[in-house]
Amino acid sequence: METEFESRLLMRGAAPLSRTMSIAWSRIDGSARRRFAVIGILSIVSGVLPGAQVYAVGALVSSVVDSADYRGYLVWAIVFGVVVFVKYVLENIIKFLGDVLTLRLSYDIEIDAVQRLGDMEVQNFESSKTYDIIQRVDESTGEHVYGLFDTLRSAIQALLSLLSICAVLWQWSPVIASMLLVAPIPGCVATFRVQTRAYDIEYKRATKARLAGYLRGLLMSDSAKKETRLFRLDELFTNSYSSIKKNFLRQDIGLARFALLQAGGLGAASVLASFGAVVYAAIIAGVHNRVGELAGFISATTQVGPLVLAAFIGFTGIYQHLLYVSNWAALVDTQPARIAEGAFRGPSDGRGGSVEFRNVSFRYPGTDVLALNDVSFSIDSGSITAFVGINGCGKSTICKLLLRFYEPDEGEIFVDGRPIGELSREYLYSWSSALFQDFVKYERSLRDNIEYGYPRDRGTADDERLWDSLEAVGLRDWAMSLPERLNTMLGRHFEGGHQPSIGQWQRIAAARALVKKPRLLVLDEPTASVDAVSEKILFEAMAALGGETTVVLVSHRFATVAHADRIIVIDDGAVVGVGGHADLMEDCAHYRDMYDAQGLQSR
Numbered sequence: 002m003e004t005e006f007e008s009r010l011l012m013r014g015a016a017p018l019s020r021t022m023s024i025a026w027s028r029i030d031g032s033a034r035r036r037f038a039v040i041g042i043l044s045i046v047s048g049v050l051p052g053a054q055v056y057a058v059g060a061l062v063s064s065v066v067d068s069a070d071y072r073g074y075l076v077w078a079i080v081f082g083v084v085v086f087v088k089y090v091l092e093n094i095i096k097f098l099g100d101v102l103t104l105r106l107s108y109d110i111e112i113d114a115v116q117r118l119g120d121m122e123v124q125n126f127e128s129s130k131t132y133d134i135i136q137r138v139d140e141s142t143g144e145h146v147y148g149l150f151d152t153l154r155s156a157i158q159a160l161l162s163l164l165s166i167c168a169v170l171w172q173w174s175p176v177i178a179s180m181l182l183v184a185p186i187p188g189c190v191a192t193f194r195v196q197t198r199a200y201d202i203e204y205k206r207a208t209k210a211r212l213a214g215y216l217r218g219l220l221m222s223d224s225a226k227k228e229t230r231l232f233r234l235d236e237l238f239t240n241s242y243s244s245i246k247k248n249f250l251r252q253d254i255g256l257a258r259f260a261l262l263q264a265g266g267l268g269a270a271s272v273l274a275s276f277g278a279v280v281y282a283a284i285i286a287g288v289h290n291r292v293g294e295l296a297g298f299i300s301a302t303t304q305v306g307p308l309v310l311a312a313f314i315g316f317t318g319i320y321q322h323l324l325y326v327s328n329w330a331a332l333v334d335t336q337p338a339r340i341a342e343g344a345f346r347g348p349s350d351g352r353g354g355s356v357e358f359r360n361v362s363f364r365y366p367g368t369d370v371l372a373l374n375d376v377s378f379s380i381d382s383g384s385i386t387a388f389v390g391i392n393g394c395g396k397s398t399i400c401k402l403l404l405r406f407y408e409p410d411e412g413e414i415f416v417d418g419r420p421i422g423e424l425s426r427e428y429l430y431s432w433s434s435a436l437f438q439d440f441v442k443y444e445r446s447l448r449d450n451i452e453y454g455y456p457r458d459r460g461t462a463d464d465e466r467l468w469d470s471l472e473a474v475g476l477r478d479w480a481m482s483l484p485e486r487l488n489t490m491l492g493r494h495f496e497g498g499h500q501p502s503i504g505q506w507q508r509i510a511a512a513r514a515l516v517k518k519p520r521l522l523v524l525d526e527p528t529a530s531v532d533a534v535s536e537k538i539l540f541e542a543m544a545a546l547g548g549e550t551t552v553v554l555v556s557h558r559f560a561t562v563a564h565a566d567r568i569i570v571i572d573d574g575a576v577v578g579v580g581g582h583a584d585l586m587e588d589c590a591h592y593r594d595m596y597d598a599q600g601l602q603s604r
C-alpha cells in the first residue's frame with residue numbers, strides 16, 4: 002500500500018519537478034544565479050569537510066596515544082580546530098547568502114505574480130480553470146522557490162559529506178564503514194514514510210482545506226454577516242468548518258501515532274545498528290590497539306545518521322516545496338486568454354462614440370451555449386440606448402464585448418465605423434467608461450474613489466472636476482457634510498472610515514464613471530441600489546451628457562428605460578425588438594409582457 006503510494010508520489014512529482022525547476026530558473030535574474038553559484042561552490046567545500054573532521058579526530062587521538070610529546074598531537078588538534086572553524090564560517094556564509102537570496106526571490110516572485118495577475122484579462126477571472134490557479138498562488142511562493150533549490154543543495158552537500166566520511170572510514174575498516182553507512186537507512190525509511198504520508202494527507206485535504214478557508218472567510222465577511230445571521234448560516238457554516246477541522250485533527254493525530262510507531266520500529270533498528278557498529282569498532286580497536294580509529298568511528302556515528310537522513314529526506318522534502326512552487330509555475334506556464342491589441346490610437350479629443358454590432362455571436366470559453374446569437378444593432382453617437390430583457394438573456398455580455406473584455410466568435414463590432422479590434426484598448430478606455438452592477442467599493446478616500454475613473458495620462462483631476470461629478474450624481478451636499486470632505490476615508494476597514502449607504506456607494510461609482518466625461522458610457526444596471534429620487538438624478542445626469550456621450554444602458558427598471566432614445570429588447574441571446582417605448586408596447590409582445598409584469602409587481 003505504502004510502496005504503491007510512494008511510487009505514485011514520485012511519479013506525480015518527477016514530471017512537474019523538472020518543469021517547475023526550469024521555470025523557476027528561467028525567472029531568476031543573473032545576479033541571483035551568481036549567488037546560487039557561489040552558494041553551490043561553498044556547499045561543495047563545506048560538504049567535504051566532515052570527512053576531514055573525522056580523519057583529524059582519528060589522527061588526533063592516535064597521536065595522543067602514540068606520542069609522548071605534546072607537539073605531535075598539537076598539530077592535529079589545530080587541524081581539527083581549523084576544519085571545525087572553517088565549516089562553521091562556511092555554513093554561516095551559506096546561510097546568510099541563502100537568507101538574502103530568499104528575501105530577494107520572495108520579493109521578485111511576489112511582484113512577478115502580482116504583475117501577472119494585474120495583467121490578466123477579465124475573462125481569465127471568469128474562467129474557473131484560470132481562477133483556480135490564481136487562487137492558489139500565495140505570498141510564500143518565493144520562499145519555496147529558494148527552498149526547492151536549497152533542499153536539493155543540502156541533499157547534495159549531505160551526499161558529499163557522506164562520501165568524504167566514507168572515504169576515510171573505508172581506509173580504516175570497510176566492514177565498520179559499511180555498517181555505519183547502512184545503520185541509518187531503516188530510520189530514514191521510517192522518516193520517509195512519515196513524510197510521504199503527511200504529504201499525501203496534505204495533498205488529499207487541499208480541496209477540503211480550501212472549503213474550510215472559504216467558510217471561514219464567509220464567517221468573517223462583513224458583507225455576508227447579515228445573511229449568515231438571518232438564515233442561521235453562521236451555525237451551519239461553523240458546524241461544517243469544525244467538522245472539516247475535526248477530521249483534519251483526527252488525521253494529524255493518526256499521523257503522529259504513525260510517526261511514533263515508525264520511530265519505535267525502523268528508527269530503533271537504526272539506533273541499535275549504529276550501536277552494534279560502535280561495539281564492533283571498539284572490539285577491533287581493543288584487539289588491534291587502534292584507539293584513534295575508534296574515536297574517528299564514534300565521531301562519524303554522530304554525523305552519519307543525520308547526513309544520510311538529510312540526503313535521503315532532502316530529496317523527498319523537495320516535493321513539499323514543489324506543492325507551492327508548482328502553483329506559481331502553473332501561473333507562469335498558463336497561457337492566459339489574451340485580447341489582441343489594435344494599433345489605432347486615434348484623436349484623443351475627437352467626439353463620436355457610435356456603435357454597431359453586426360451579426361455577433363458569442364459563447365463563453367468552455368461552454369457550448371450561445372450567450373449571443375447573431376446579434377445586430379446600431380447605436381448613434383450621443384444617443385441613449387437601453388437594453389432590456391429577462392435575467393441571463395445576454396445584456397451584460399453585450400456590455401463586456403463592447404468594452405473588449407471578450408471578443409466575438411462570429412460577426413464584428415464597430416466603433417465610430419472602425420472594427421473595434423483595430424482600436425488600441427488604451428485608446429478605447431481613455432474615452433469610454435462604465436458602471437457595473439457589481440461595482441467596487443474602494444475602501445479609500447472619497448477623492449480616490451472618484452479619481453480612479455480619471456485617465457492617469459491626463460494627470461490628476463482637479464477638485465472642481467471631482468465636485469462636478471459629485472454634483473451630477475446628487476452627492477455634493479452629502480460630500481460637503483463629511484468630516485474631511487473629499488479626503489474622508491470611506492468604508493469600515495481602515496480607521497476613521499465613513500461608511501456610505503449602498504445607494505451612496507453606487508452613486509460614488511457613478512461619479513467615478515462620469516469624471517472623465519466619457520464619449521461612451523456603459524451602464525450595466527446603474528440604478529439597482531438607488532432610490533427613486535436618486536434614480537431620477539442619475540438619469541438626469543445621463544441626459545445632461547446627451548449629445549456629448551453615447552450611453553448604453555442596461556436596466557430592469559422600465560421607468561428609466563422608457564426615457565431612452567431607443568430600446569433594444571433581448572431574449573435568449575437575440576434581438577427581438579428595437580424602437581421607442583410606445584412602439585415596443587405596440588409591436589413587441591416580449592417587451593409588453595415584461596413591462597406589464599413590472600407594473601403588476603409594483604401595484
Ligand SMILES: Nc1ncnc2c1ncn2[C@@H]1O[C@H](COP(=O)(O)OP(=O)(O)OP(=O)(O)O)[C@@H](O)[C@H]1O
Pocket residue numbers: 127128365366368372390391392393394395396397398399
Ligand atoms: N463568465 C461566464 N461564463 C460562462 N457563462 C456565462 C458567463 N457569464 C454569463 N454567462 C452566461 O451567459 C448568458 C448571458 O449572461 P448575461 O450576464 O449576459 O445575462 P444578463 O442578461 O446580463 O442577465 P442579468 O439580467 O441577470 O444581469 C447566461 O446564460 C449566463 O449564464
